[in-house]
Amino acid sequence: MQKELIKDSSNGWVVYRRLMQYVKGDWPMFSLALFGFVLYAATQTAAAKWLENFINAVEANNFSERGWLALSIILIFAVRGAGTLLGNYGFSYVARSLVNRLRCQMFDHLLVLPCSFYQQHSSAELLSRLTYNVEQVTGAATDALKTIVREGLTVVGLFGYMLYLNWKLTLLFVLVAPLVGAVVALASKRLRRLSHGIQSSVGDISTAASEAIKGYQVVRIFGGADAERERFVKVSERNRRQFMKMVVTQSISTPIVQMLVASVVALLTYIAMSPSLLESMQTGAFIAFISAASFMAKPIRQLTEVNSTIQKGLAAAESFFSLFDEKPEVDRGTVKLAHAKGKVEFRDVSFIYPRSEEPALKHISFVIQPGETVALVGRSGSGKSTMASLLPRFFDVEQGQILLDDRPLSDYWLSSLRSQIGLVNQHVVLFEGTIAENIAYGALANASEADIRAAADAAMVSEFADRLPAGLNTIIGENGFLLSGGQRQRIAIARAILKDAPLLILDEATSALDTESERFIQTALERVIQDRTTLIIAHRLSTIERADRILVMEHGQVVEQGSHAELLAKGGSYAALYNMQFSDM
Template sequence: MSDSTKAAGQDSGWHIYRRILIHVKPLWYGFVASFIGYAIYGAGQALAAKWLEMVVDAVQRNAFDQRLWLALSVVGIFLLRGIGAFIGNYSMSYVARETVHTLRTRVFESLLRLPTHYYHQNPSGEMLSRLTYNVEQVTGAVTNAIKISIREGLTVVGLLGYMIYLNWKLTLIFLAAGPFIGIVVSIASKRMRRLSRHLQSSVGDITSVASEAIRGFQVVRIFGGAPAEHNRFKRASEQNKRQSMKLVVTQSLNTPAVQLLIALAMATLLFMAMDPVVLGGMTTGGFVAFLTAAGMLTKPVRQLTEVSPIIQKGIAAAESLFGVIDEPGEQDTGTRELKETRGELVLRNLSYQYPGSQTQALRDINLCLPAGKTVALVGRSGSGKSTLASLIPRFNDGWQGEILLDGLPLQEIRLESLRRQISLVNQQVVLFDGSIADNIAYGAMAGASEELILAAAEAAHVTEFLERLPDGIHTLVGENGVLLSGGQRQRIAIARAILKDAPLLILDEATSALDTESERHIQAALAEVVKGRTTLVIAHRLSTIESADLIVVMEEGRIVEQGSHQQLLDKAGAYAKLHAMQFQV
């Protein structure tokens, strides 16, 4: 590695660490209080060495009349150290928890604004690992590292100051080991930062494998996937173990190397101290106190060398956190605010290609969704139906052509304003841990009255099963609605869309998880819901969209047919073939 590359890496590490410190800058008062506390603690350490000198000298002079004062003073010294340690530890712990809170909320806020493609390209386990493990590592770099640096640094200053006061010549001999310690720490630091990056990546792999297996536990068991999932988790865990052990080896070699250098300095110190010229006019108590202070230095110096691994772990973790924070969010270039929307959508020469893909998902789409009408998209899987629907709320950007809402290009409308005009029911229903009422009146609708919530529940036929639940509308649904059936979850999602009462409605396989009776109820409810709304329905089951005002047939990202149900049957084209396949029995 060239010198310029090394310098760039060091500058990058220092730049990242400075950026971490910016997050704790508002908590400066905690650092000041901690500094005062550890200064008291460090002074207590130096006073302990001084106390030993006074005891030895008192015994040598037979000054036993000082025993009461010496006994009380040792209690005072340890009380002083205890008070200093408490102030320092409490203040730094407060800073640590505040930093964890600030960083986690900052990263989570960034995750909420990131574009759709980021979620497609990054495993959820890795993102969760950043919110938990990586944040703690970063916090350690600015709290534990600074805590050790302040506490042990002030202890070293206090002890060295006392040693210089006793005999500056001997102190210089002891300090000669400093540059060698610095070299050892520098070499170990570079390796530890690299290993820390690999370790954090392996933690993300463990979280991803575990979360997938937990979410899909039914599929795992039915299809006999337990051994395969066990092996996947075992491999991820073994990789984590290997990276952890490499880090432990580096840390374990670093500490003994530093201690060996300190021992060599101590041995040289002791050898030189026996020289009458160097010893000078030191008393026996002073000589004993000097050696004691030098011995007391080994612990804080060793702990100071352990600061580097903590900082390197934090810098490696911060790189991934700042990667999320710096990731560009959704581009909101719109300036128009929509107040009243008729809901007419026009797509002209629309084409779209996913980032990184070599093929177009949509090709030259021309389509009009009249205000208040229902348009159904049908076609085989992968034909572009869901991609087309995702462009309307601008979950994906970067299309070619035009999408107009009431004559306005979507890019000119503020994202928040645009999405207020849209209700959405996904094929994969998302419910949040809370009550049924909380999930119907979700987000901006949280202030809705119970009467309005019940009215939406009635329209979506949610009330049909509410009577069988212990707490009715206030029954808790569990994580992602795990305590409800698939049909019940889907009806709650439809009730949420009904309560929003938006002029645009997107139904992505909204009846896919319903049994025959539930589907009949929902179809009747949807027939009322879609009145007066521009509705885009994505459906595989053609029986659910026969009454649509317009049916659009898609193949390989293109529109191949459009018309009413009967018109398309009369054409005997692609739609008629799909219809015949579904109803041939």
């Protein structure tokens, strides 16, 4: 996707036009900034004109004009200051609004992208887009845009004044324009390509650092510090090389353009000082012409130097737009589900993960009646968690159907469907905030304190929370790092209890609990699962002995099903798993 975007927008105009769509609401401020820089550019031309009048006045001994010449200097700098203020503030305002819109749209889009997208992109890479890449857009939208408008208008004003003084000499600048354009175009292509490389390397740096920091215990216990250091140095060195290549490209292209401009100015000086030309021009006009040509050197240099910033911004914008072009979750549902009865049916369901060739599920068919508790057991990789992820439509099946209350899941609105499901994952996700805020998360935020307390009591959260200084209002830190694994999992269970959904998915919900906590949680869960459809995924078979039905999975298929006693009596796969777990007890 991104490569196609780069190809389509090789000249940058496609990306710029798309960026400009985000500043439509700020046109009044943009116009104010443009007006400010028009004033600034006008003062440059006015300075050249002032020089012409000053020299002519001195040459003609017309000293009576010294008063207005002195006042005009003050006026020129006053107007320049006002123009600079309006231009800088206006463009900064527009730029920050642009960045804010891009960042918020990216975050909003990330919230609706399918799960398959997150399997293909690391969190560190996405975070680098939100942080590093967005600042590159800021550079292009502030410093670069200000320079382009301010110096561009200055060049236009000076060029027009030179045409007014002597159009024949001024046309020499036109002759060198194609050469300057060719140099800038070649440099732009390379700078854009290098900018993409730098942004990619920043994502690699973020990934390497994030994994090493999050896994610091494993790194130290298994002596991985040297390997992680070598990995980080490698990606950091790649970033350094890419950046230096950009510096070299910029350092070569800018002097070339400057030399071309200097050559034209030198040629102008040589031609302008010919006797025949000096006779046809007044001294003031001649000096003003040479001064205006010299004044153009600085803005042209700044325009060429800003090219690298522009290309960085374009590359960053392309990375944003490639993400925006990712299709969100498909939601063609038309039915709003108020309260599900809880009947679930898998009808000949097969499923293959994106970028995988081996099916995760093969022709799965079974029915869960309302209020029934069904457990899925099997070795790792047998497809248990895949089945659990299909029910909330984290992935859509392409072969077969999953039905809820005798209607395909695709008939329901996604939000409506997911509101009927409570979920406790093996990998608990908690957020910065208090214990109570994590229990009453999202749509549950308006729950009463009494309901939150009841859920905390049922999940045994109160057992440890009451010993904390602020109780349920204790701040738990990023992802609950101040809590133990068992405590974090109990909070997740309390969250599911508070939701009180008619369908409940417990994916290794007691995996992080010690034996004593597990016993209490099992008692709580037995109360919670009453009168609701429950799908339990467990490795520890002791936690699902009381399930109404147990499905045994191997290689994506259901090989056995029945109650705990029935499966033990069969002496098949379940009995083998059971005996393996309890043979040493």
